[in-house]
Structures are given as structure tokens and as C-alpha cells.
Amino acid sequence: MEVLDEGFIRSFIRMADDGWKQGWHERNGGNLSYRLTPADVNAIEDVLSAIEAQRWESISDEGAALALRDIAGEMFLITAAGSYFRNITLEPERCMGIIEVDDAGLRYRIRWGFADGGRPTSELPTHLLNHSVKKRVSDGRIRVIYHCHPANINALTFVLPHSGAVFTRELWGMISECAMVFPEGVAVVEWMVPGSIDIARASAKEMEHCNVVIWVHHGMFCAGEDFDSAFGLMHTVEKAAEVLVKVRSMSGGCECVSRITDQNLADLADAYDLDLTPAELAL
Numbered sequence: 047m048e049v050l051d052e053g054f055i056r057s058f059i060r061m062a063d064d065g066w067k068q069g070w071h072e073r074n075g076g077n078l079s080y081r082l083t084p085a086d087v088n089a090i091e092d093v094l095s096a097i098e099a100q101r102w103e104s105i106s107d108e109g110a111a112l113a114l115r116d117i118a119g120e121m122f123l124i125t126a127a128g129s130y131f132r133n134i135t136l137e138p139e140r141c142m143g144i145i146e147v148d149d150a151g152l153r154y155r156i157r158w159g160f161a162d163g164g165r166p167t168s169e170l171p172t173h174l175l176n177h178s179v180k181k182r183v184s185d186g187r188i189r190v191i192y193h194c195h196p197a198n199i200n201a202l203t204f205v206l207p208h209s210g211a212v213f214t215r216e217l218w219g220m221i222s223e224c225a226m227v228f229p230e231g232v233a234v235v236e237w238m239v240p241g242s243i244d245i246a247r248a249s250a251k252e253m254e255h256c257n258v259v260i261w262v263h264h265g266m267f268c269a270g271e272d273f274d275s276a277f278g279l280m281h282t283v284e285k286a287a288e289v290l291v292k293v294r295s296m297s298g299g300c301e302c303v304s305r306i307t308d309q310n311l312a313d314l315a316d317a318y319d320l321d322l323t324p325a326e327l328a329l
């Protein structure tokens with residue numbers, strides 16, 4: 047069987063193409079990664095063992111200070127640096143590849159894909175740090191980390207205070223289902239150099255307690271158990287941001303005549319047994 051026929055690869059490509067169709071991946075913007083299950087690895091083992099493994103590379107130049115022991119030995123399917131999501135259906139073996147993390151959690155090597163000398167995304171440190179945190183806090187259930195550049199959430203980082211509590215309350219207030227889709231809220235990370243270990247660390251710290259991290263004037267990271275939940279989460283947050291942008295644009299700074307109140311959110315929490323944090327409700 048061809049690697050490209052595997053279900054997890056097809057789902058990965060479909061999600062990346064869906065993100066492109068949403069307009070979240072201009073040029074080479076955004077990146078996606080998936081932690082393989084043992085069954086995924088078994089299914090492609092013959093192909094992997096027939097390919098000469100490449101040399102080990104450091105995950106970051108921090109050396110032993112960045113030992114990702116929680117994901118030691120794991121394999122990831124991940125998009126390629128500089129590749130365009132627009133092209134993933136046409137050139138999958140160039141636009142993505144499979145990497146293996148070593149037994150110390152310090153280095154990785156390419157096992158498949160990244161045709162013609164490609165390498166994993168420039169945001170590899172953030173993806174692997176986020177996977178490490180998420181594997182630990184979700185007992186291994188979370189396998190997908192997704193980064194993209196949705197316009198509405200980005201626009202809001204120019205007008206809302208850079209506070210996770212403020213963004214959470216505003217987004218919960220835009221569509222009734224938001225508090226159900228992300229009851230743990232969203233986090234905001236201040237502007238930092240993309241691809242840096244600092245932004246990776248800041249993001250992973252927030253991933254300890256939520257599944258959505260907004261990067262100021264840049265984009266968003268989401269985590270999910272599978273492709274549907276990661277994509278659906280990104281879609282829901284960006285849709286809420288779009289409603290907020292429309293409402294603010296239409297109202298020209300005037301008070302809205304209606305809103306989702308704290309009481310509405312408390313009723314939702316009662317009805318669906320949600321743990322909505324009081325700090326966000328009190329805003």
C-alpha cells in the first residue's frame with residue numbers, strides 16, 4: 047500500500063486543503079502536525095524501513111535544556127518549511143513529511159517525504175513543544191497541532207487588549223455555541239519573532255490550560271484530538287472573530303442593542319455542565 051493512501055495522511059491533506067480554501071494560508075503561511083498512533087506507524091513500517099533515514103538534527107539550539115521527554119521516540123507528520131498549503135493536494139510528498147524524535151527528546155530525523163531536500167516547518171519548536179505539553183495533559187489523546195493566519199482574529203489583536211480573559215469573553219459572546227466548543231477559553235501571546243524558541247515556550251505554557259493560542263498580529267494555534275476537532279475549533283474561533291469584527295464595524299463604536307449576557311453564559315454552563323471561569327464572566 048502507498049503511504050499516501052493511509053487514512054491519516056488523507057485526513058491531513060484534506061484538513062490542510064480546507065484551511066487553504068478558508069483563506070487562512072496565504073503564500074507559505076501556516077503549518078500543521080499530527081502525532082502518529084502505533085497503528086499508523088505499523089501500517090507504513092515497510093515503506094519507512096526501505097528508505098534510508100536521514101541524519102539527526104537538533105530540535106532547537108538550546109541543547110539539553112529542551113529535552114522533550116514526553117514525545118521521545120514519537121513520529122510526526124508535519125508540513126514543510128516554505129511550502130504552500132495551496133499545493134498540498136498536488137505535491138504532497140514535497141509539502142509534508144514524517145519525522146521521528148530521538149529517545150532523549152532532543153533531536154529529530156526525517157523518515158519520509160520532504161522531497162527534493164525539504165525540511166519541517168520553521169515553527170517546528172512550537173509544534174513539538176505543544177505536542178509535548180498536550181500529550182501529557184490530555185493523557186495522549188491530543189494528536190493535532192494547527193497554525194494558520196485567519197484575518198479576523200488577527201484584526202482583533204489590533205483593537206482588543208492582549209488579554210486571554212478579554213478575548214475569551216468577547217468570543218464567547220458572539221455565537222452561543224462558543225462557550226461549549228472552547229469552555230477553557232483562549233490565550234494570547236504577545237508579538238514575538240516567529241519560529242523562535244521564545245514564542246514556542248510562551249505558547250506551550252498556555253497550552254497547559256487551553257487549546258487555542260492567539261499570536262498577536264500573526265495568527266492562531268489550535269490543538270485537537272483529531273483533524274475534525276482541531277479544524278472545527280479553528281473554524282469556530284475565527285467565525286466568532288468575524289462576527290465581532292462585523293458587529294464593531296456596523297455599530298461604529300456605539301453600544302450594541304443586544305448581547306450574550308453573563309446570565310446567558312451561566313445558563314449554558316448549567317445546561318451543559320461547563321466549567322466557565324469566573325474571571326472571564328466577570329469582565
Ligand code: 2HA
Nearest residue numbers: 074075076077169240
Ligand atoms: O510560514 O506561518 O509562522 C509559516 C508560518 C510562520
Ligand code: ZN
Nearest residue numbers: 075076240265
Ligand atoms: Zn505563521
